Amino acid sequence: MRPGCLAKRSQFHHQAPLFGSTLDNAVLIQGWIIQIVNSSSDTDYLDQLIPSIREYSHGNRTSQLLQSLTKFANDREAQIESICTSTHQEFVTSINQLLDIREGTVSLTSEILDLNQSIQASTKRLAEQKKALVESRSHRQNIDETSKALQDCLEVLLLANQIYDLLAKKNHYAALRALDELQNVHLKGVTQYKIAEVIQRSVPVTQKAIADAVMADLNTWLYRIREMSQYLGEISLYHTDLRRARLKERSEKMPYLEHFKLNSAIELISDEHEEFDLLLNDDLQVDFTPLFECLHIHQSLGRMDRFRVEYATTRRRQKELLLPPSISLLDEEGACLHTLLEEIAGFAIVERTTMKKIPDLRSPVDVDELWDSMCQTAVGLMKKALPSVNNAENLLKIKNLIALFMQTMDIVQSDDYMPMAIQNEEEYDKVLNMYPLCCIDIRNFLNQFYFFSNDDFQHPNVIDETLKTSLDELLSDKVCETLVERLSAQYLGQIVQILINLEYFEIACQELELLLAAARSPSSGDGPVTLGATDKFRNNKKVAEKRIFELVNSKIDDLIETAEYDWNAPKLHKEPSNYMQTLTRFLSNIMNSTLLGLPTEIKELIYFDALSHAANMVLVRILFPPGSFTHRSNSFEQALPLSPDVKKINPNGVAALAQDVDYLTKFVEGLGVPILLENLDELQQTVQLMEADNTEEFYDISIRNKKYGRVDAMNGPVLIEKYGRWLAIVFEMG
Numbered sequence: 001m002r003p004g005c006l007a008k009r010s011q012f013h014h015q016a017p018l019f020g021s022t023l024d025n026a027v028l029i030q031g032w033i034i035q036i037v038n039s040s041s042d043t044d045y046l047d048q049l050i051p052s053i054r055e056y057s058h059g060n061r062t063s064q065l066l067q068s069l070t071k072f073a074n075d076r077e078a079q080i081e082s083i084c085t086s087t088h089q090e091f092v093t094s095i096n097q098l099l100d101i102r103e104g105t106v107s108l109t110s111e112i113l114d115l116n117q118s119i120q121a122s123t124k125r126l127a128e129q130k131k132a133l134v135e136s137r138s139h140r141q142n143i144d145e146t147s148k149a150l151q152d153c154l155e156v157l158l159l160a161n162q163i164y165d166l167l168a169k170k171n172h173y174a175a176l177r178a179l180d181e182l183q184n185v186h187l188k189g190v191t192q193y194k195i196a197e198v199i200q201r202s203v204p205v206t207q208k209a210i211a212d213a214v215m216a217d218l219n220t221w222l223y224r225i226r227e228m229s230q231y232l233g234e235i236s237l238y239h240t241d242l243r244r245a246r247l248k249e250r251s252e253k254m255p256y257l258e259h260f261k262l263n264s265a266i267e268l269i270s271d272e273h274e275e276f277d278l279l280l281n282d283d284l285q286v287d288f289t290p291l292f293e294c295l296h297i298h299q300s301l302g303r304m305d306r307f308r309v310e311y312a313t314t315r316r317r318q319k320e321l322l323l324p325p326s327i328s329l330l331d332e333e334g335a336c337l338h339t340l341l342e343e344i345a346g347f348a349i350v351e352r353t354t355m356k357k358i359p360d361l362r363s364p365v366d367v368d369e370l371w372d373s374m375c376q377t378a379v380g381l382m383k384k385a386l387p388s389v390n391n392a393e394n395l396l397k398i399k400n401l402i403a404l405f406m407q408t409m410d411i412v413q414s415d416d417y418m419p420m421a422i423q424n425e426e427e428y429d430k431v432l433n434m435y436p437l438c439c440i441d442i443r444n445f446l447n448q449f450y451f452f453s454n455d456d457f458q459h460p461n462v463i464d465e466t467l468k469t470s471l472d473e474l475l476s477d478k479v480c481e482t483l484v485e486r487l488s489a490q491y492l493g494q495i496v497q498i499l500i501n502l503e504y505f506e507i508a509c510q511e512l513e514l515l516l517a518a519a520r521s522p523s524s525g526d527g528p529v530t531l532g533a534t535d536k537f538r539n540n541k542k543v544a545e546k547r548i549f550e551l552v553n554s555k556i557d558d559l560i561e562t563a564e565y566d567w568n569a570p571k572l573h574k575e576p577s578n579y580m581q582t583l584t585r586f587l588s589n590i591m592n593s594t595l596l597g598l599p600t601e602i603k604e605l606i607y608f609d610a611l612s613h614a615a616n617m618v619l620v621r622i623l624f625p626p627g628s629f630t631h632r633s634n635s636f637e638q639a640l641p642l643s644p645d646v647k648k649i650n651p652n653g654v655a656a657l658a659q660d661v662d663y664l665t666k667f668v669e670g671l672g673v674p675i676l677l678e679n680l681d682e683l684q685q686t687v688q689l690m691e692a693d694n695t696e697e698f699y700d701i702s703i704r705n706k707k708y709g710r711v712d713a714m715n716g717p718v719l720i721e722k723y724g725r726w727l728a729i730v731f732e733m734g
Helices: 003-015 022-038 046-058 062-086 088-168 172-190 194-253 255-259 265-270 289-300 304-322 332-357 364-388 392-413 425-453 460-488 492-519 532-561 578-592 600-623 651-669 674-691 695-699 701-707 715-733
Strands: none
Touching: 062 088, 088 172, 088 194, 172 194, 172 289, 194 255, 194 289, 194 304, 194 332, 194 392, 289 304, 304 332, 304 364, 332 364, 332 392, 425 460, 425 492, 460 492, 460 532, 492 532, 532 578, 532 600, 578 600, 578 651, 600 651, 600 674, 651 674, 674 715, 695 701, 695 715
């Protein structure tokens, strides 16, 4: 029983007694029945009704209760029937409406089901269409990507084919540029495709094809040069003969010119209006374009060293072809000798021109080597044929022809900036007089300039400034820049002469500043006149000096590079190494010839730097492992002492090095400049350490600082250990 029911039951008991009059009981029962009917729950008042029924039963009043219940029920049925009778038609109408609504609802349900099926079918078709659209877009994207990939690949293939088309058209440089663009630009856009890998693998083959094609054209050019060498030599001899005739004609008119030989400075100036280009004239044109193109392509491909060797080999082979096994000096007009000398002259002219145009390809050493070889061969051929000449007239013709050839080659080898050879004191005086004459000409020019402008212009300061600016530009741009451009030459004598010229022009500029200051008008001021050319000449003297250092040290490097030491020699060599003898001879020669005209302080500085560099490079050659130099192949071990390949060093190897160092030391001592010996300290101490009886002294700091202070602290122990290994082996062998 729920608490709520108990509460109501309790309340009911307080409201009226359970037993009373019949009327009261009837009212009470009727109230119960009404409460039961109106109750929201069937069990709300049953719990309290059951005890009442139970009480009625004990009191034999059950029939009364039943009557009351029956009466109440009948009243309710009558009431319901009355209500139904009055609202029957409305009820029937409502039922019909409900039936119609139900029928409509069923119809709508059917339509909704049909619509749902239709929507589901449409949704399925839409999903299928959407799926097809997505797949179509994916296919379209794949097609677009494939189309773009094909386009990129086609561009790459087109460019690759274009390279070979350019090669077929002899456009080698354009083909190289196209290959570079293909490799560095177009292939980077198709790296994900197999074609990029295939073409990338073919790049070296294509590069080789370009190099082979340009070399084929160069060989054709070299063949043509070989064919025209004789004609070039013939033209050069002919025009030398014309110059000789013109000099003779001028000497007859002006006896003073008899003192000047062919190709002297005065003769060159006198013959300026007859200037003739041997390689570019109406009769012959030698185009160096194929050589330039081949050179540039090999530089771009990183094959310059190989090309230089191939070109030198080809020219050496061509030199051998132009020299016959024998000649005859008895043929008419000396045709055989003419041909030989013309061939040599033409070949030498091409070589000399190539050296000037392309210093990186043909060095003076290469050209001089071929020239000496040709001259020696020609002299040998003439010596063999000369005994057969027994006619004085023919002998004179031969002599004149050889003299003409020599004069022609002197002209070919000359240069505007080569040192002037002075044979005697008279020629020296004439050369010295040339420089003051130039200064006098400049002074006369200044006087004439002021004389010309003095009466016509009212602004003298403008005249002064104009003259100063014009002279400054002339000296700076025309004179100084021209000299500086020639500093890239490889010939040491030419650089030395340029340095001398720069110094003299610096002095000339200082004198010119004084002339300008003295000749200017008072309105221009009283201060000194300064020309920018003065500092320019002075500064470029340093550049020329540096260039001399570079060339001298480069030659030293080349000589020391040939140093070869057998650190385990089976016997002791009694003579210094060839490279050391050549090195000292080179240093002596350049100081007594090429550098002789330099100021004393510059010569001493160059000598000091050269000896210091030589000593350092010998140390480098001794101490550093292979790879620092390009070693020549030989029949014995030539690894360096600090190399891991050198496990031990015997006394014969050390003695060979000591002998070279001693030879160099004596050479420096003979120069009479004690300070130069300081450059050899480290080299001498290194050898002394390797020869020492007690090498343990090196590990005593006080002794090491005294006896081996210049020896590298890291290299010394390594050399000691390797020499000690040899001693250990000897000791074990007994």
